Amino acid sequence: MLRHSRRLLRALSAPRAPLGGAVRARAVGSGRRSFSTPPKDEGELLAADKPPKIATHNRFRANDIWTPTLWTRKVAPTLRAFKELEDHLLVPQAFVVPWGDARWPEVAWEYPLGMAVKWLRNQRHPGNMLPAPVLEDLAEMGFIWHVAQFKFDSIFMPTLRRFHEIYGHTDVPNKFVIASNDDRWPEMARGVHLGRTVAAIRCVGMFASQVADSSEELERLEFCWNSTIFDRNWRVKIMPSLETFRRERGHCLVERSFVVPSESPWPKKAWGMALGSIVCVIRAGQYYTVQVARDKERLIDLGFAWSHSDAVWQERILPAFVTFATKFGHCHVRKPFEVPREAPWPEKAWGLKLGINLRNFSTRGGFFTQVGRDAERLEKVGFPLILAPVAWENTAAPLLRIYSSLFPKQQVPKDFVIPSTSPWPEKRWGVRLGIIVSHNPQCLRGEPTEA
Numbered sequence: 001m002l003r004h005s006r007r008l009l010r011a012l013s014a015p016r017a018p019l020g021g022a023v024r025a026r027a028v029g030s031g032r033r034s035f036s037t038p039p040k041d042e043g044e045l046l047a048a049d050k051p052p053k054i055a056t057h058n059r060f061r062a063n064d065i066w067t068p069t070l071w072t073r074k075v076a077p078t079l080r081a082f083k084e085l086e087d088h089l090l091v092p093q094a095f096v097v098p099w100g101d102a103r104w105p106e107v108a109w110e111y112p113l114g115m116a117v118k119w120l121r122n123q124r125h126p127g128n129m130l131p132a133p134v135l136e137d138l139a140e141m142g143f144i145w146h147v148a149q150f151k152f153d154s155i156f157m158p159t160l161r162r163f164h165e166i167y168g169h170t171d172v173p174n175k176f177v178i179a180s181n182d183d184r185w186p187e188m189a190r191g192v193h194l195g196r197t198v199a200a201i202r203c204v205g206m207f208a209s210q211v212a213d214s215s216e217e218l219e220r221l222e223f224c225w226n227s228t229i230f231d232r233n234w235r236v237k238i239m240p241s242l243e244t245f246r247r248e249r250g251h252c253l254v255e256r257s258f259v260v261p262s263e264s265p266w267p268k269k270a271w272g273m274a275l276g277s278i279v280c281v282i283r284a285g286q287y288y289t290v291q292v293a294r295d296k297e298r299l300i301d302l303g304f305a306w307s308h309s310d311a312v313w314q315e316r317i318l319p320a321f322v323t324f325a326t327k328f329g330h331c332h333v334r335k336p337f338e339v340p341r342e343a344p345w346p347e348k349a350w351g352l353k354l355g356i357n358l359r360n361f362s363t364r365g366g367f368f369t370q371v372g373r374d375a376e377r378l379e380k381v382g383f384p385l386i387l388a389p390v391a392w393e394n395t396a397a398p399l400l401r402i403y404s405s406l407f408p409k410q411q412v413p414k415d416f417v418i419p420s421t422s423p424w425p426e427k428r429w430g431v432r433l434g435i436i437v438s439h440n441p442q443c444l445r446g447e448p449t450e451a
Contacts, residue, residue, distance in 0.1 A: 068133070075116060076137050078108040089144050091117040121145055152210040156197060159189040160221065170223040172198040201225050222269075234291040237270040238278060242302055245275070251348045252303045253311050254279045283308065313370035317357050320349035322381065331382040333358050358384075365391035372418075372431030385439035392443040399424075399433055412437045 078097060081104050083089050095114035097104050120138070123130050124145045130138075144150045159178070162185055164170050176195035178185050200206035202225055211218065211225050218225060224232040241260050244267065246252045258276035260266050281287045283306055292299065305311030320339045323346060325331050337355035339345050360366035362384065368391075371378065375385060387396065402423055403412060416434035418424050437444070 068131075071134055071137075074105060074108050074111065076141075077105045078111060078113055079117075079141055079143075081105065081108075082113065083141060089117070089141060090147065090150075093118050121147070148207060149210060152207050152214075155188055155192065156207065157214065157217075158186055159192055159194055160198075160223065162186060162189060163194065164221050170221050171229055174199050202228065230288060231291060234288055234295075237267065237273055238275070238288070238291075239295065239298070240267040241270045241273065241275050242279075242299075242304065246302050250350070251315060253305045253308060253315065253348075255308070256280055279308075309367060309370060313367050313374075316346070316349040316352050317354065317367065318370075318374065319346040320352055320354050321358065321383065323349075324354065325381045331384065335359050361391070362386060363388050363391055365395035368395040369427055369431055372428070372433070372436055375432040375435040379435055379439075385436060387436075387440050387443065389443060392440060396433070396436055396440065396443070399428060399431070400437070403433070414438050 079089065079091075082091060082095075085103065091114050093114040095112075097108045097111045097113055099109045101109070120130075120143070160170060160172075163172060166184060172195050174195045176198075177193050178189050178191060180191040182190060197206065201211060227235075242252060242254070244265055245254055245258075248265070254276050256276040256279075258274075258279075260270045260273045260275050262271035278287075282292060303315075305315075321331070321333070323344060324333055324337075327344070333355045335355040337353075339349045339352040339354050341350040357366070361368065361371055365387065371383075371385070378385065399418065400412070403410075403416075405423075412434050414434040414437075416432075418428050418431045418433055420426075420429040
C-alpha cells in the first residue's frame with residue numbers, strides 16, 4: 001500500500017502536479033519544468049542558476065524507451081527512483097529529472113521522465129506492444145496504466161465510502177476538504193478536496209466511464225451524480241412529502257414548523273426533513289426556482305399555498321368562522337374552540353384551533369391584512385374587529401401615520417381602502433383601513449379619526 005498518499009490525493013481535484021514536499025518545480029529556460037529534490041541528510045539542493053541544456057542523449061525519443069540498454073540503464077532505474085521518493089508512479093507530464101541530484105541516476109539527469117511515462121501509457125492500446133521484459137518490469141513496479149481508473153478505484157471510492165460511514169449520506173458539500181491529520185480517514189484520503197471532486201463529477205462529467213461502471217454501488221450509497229442535489233431532493237423528498245401532506249391533511253398549507261415525521265406513510269428518504277422551512281424559501285423564491293417552474297401545474301393541483309397566511313385565512317379560518325356564525329347565531333368564539341371533524345364544518349378546517357387564531361388577531365395583529373381586506377364582510381356578520389394596544393401599534397398605527405402625511409388634519413373616511421401605490425406598504429394594499437379605524441376609537445390618541 002502507498003505510504004505517503006497525500007500527494008496522490010491532490011491529483012483528484014487540482015490540475016497542479018501531485019508532487020510536493022521533497023520535489024519542487026523550477027522553471028527552465030526552454031519553458032519546461034525542472035524539479036529539484038533535497039536529499040534527506042542535506043539542505044535543499046537546487047539546480048544550478050543556469051542548468052546545462054539537455055544533452056543529446058537525454059532528449060526524449062519514443063522509440064528508444066524500450067531499447068534494452070536505455071531501458072535497463074536509464075528509464076527503469078529512474079522510474080524506480082521516482083517511486084522510492086514519491087511512493088507512487090503518477091508522474092506529471094512536465095516532470096524532468098533534476099540536474100545534479102545524486103538520488104537520481106546520473107545518466108537520467110535532465111531526462112523528461114513525464115513525457116516518457118505518457119508515451120508508455122499510450123502503449124496500452126492494441127497494436128502498441130512493448131517487449132516482455134519492459135512489461136515485466138512495469139508490472140513489478142506497480143506501473144499505473146489508467147490514471148483516471150486508479151484515482152477512482154484507489155482514492156475516490158474508498159474516500160466516498162468512508163464519508164458515508166461517518167456522515168450517513170454522500171451529499172458532500174462543495175467546500176469539503178479532508179484534514180491531513182484526521183485519522184478517521186484512510187491515509188489515502190487525507191488532504192483530498194472531496195467536495196470539488198464530487199462537484200466535478202456532477203457538473204462536468206469527471207470519471208464518467210468509471211461512474212457508469214460503478215453505478216450499482218453508487219446507488220447503494222445514494223450518491224447523486226446525474227443531477228444536482230437540489231433536483232434530486234425535489235424529486236425524491238420534497239414533492240413526495242408535499243403529496244403525502246395533502247393526502248394526510250386534506251390541504252397543502254404547510255406550516256413553518258412542520259418536520260416530516262419519521263414513520264409511514266411519509267417518504268422514508270424525507271424523514272426528519274424540515275419541510276416547513278423549505279416551503280418558506282420556496283414561497284420567497286430563494287431556492288428551487290427551476291423545479292417550481294417545471295412542476296408548477298403539479299403544485300397547483302396539490303393546492304400549494306404560495307402565500308401561507310392568505311391561504312390559511314381564505315381556506316380555513318374564514319370558512320370556519322362563517323360556519324360558526326351560521327350554526328350558533330353569534331360570533332363570540334371562545335379561545336379553546338376547535339373546529340369539529342364533521343359536517344357542516346369545512347373539511348380543510350377540521351381540527352383548526354379557531355378560537356386561538358381569532359384571538360391572535362385582536363391581541364397581536366395576526367392575519368391583519370387578511371382581516372382588513374375582508375373587513376366589510378366581517379363587519380356584516382359581527383366579527384370583532386377590535387385591536388389591543390400592542391396589536392394596534394404594530395399594524396394600524398403605522399398606516400395612520402402614512403395617511404396623516406398624505407392628508408394632514410383629515411379624518412379617515414370609513415370607506416377608505418389602502419391603494420396599491422407607494423408609499424403604502426405592498427403587503428397592506430387592499431386593507432379597509434376606514435372600517436378598522438371605526439372599530440377602534442380607544443386607540444386614537446392624537447391620530448386621525450374616522451369621519
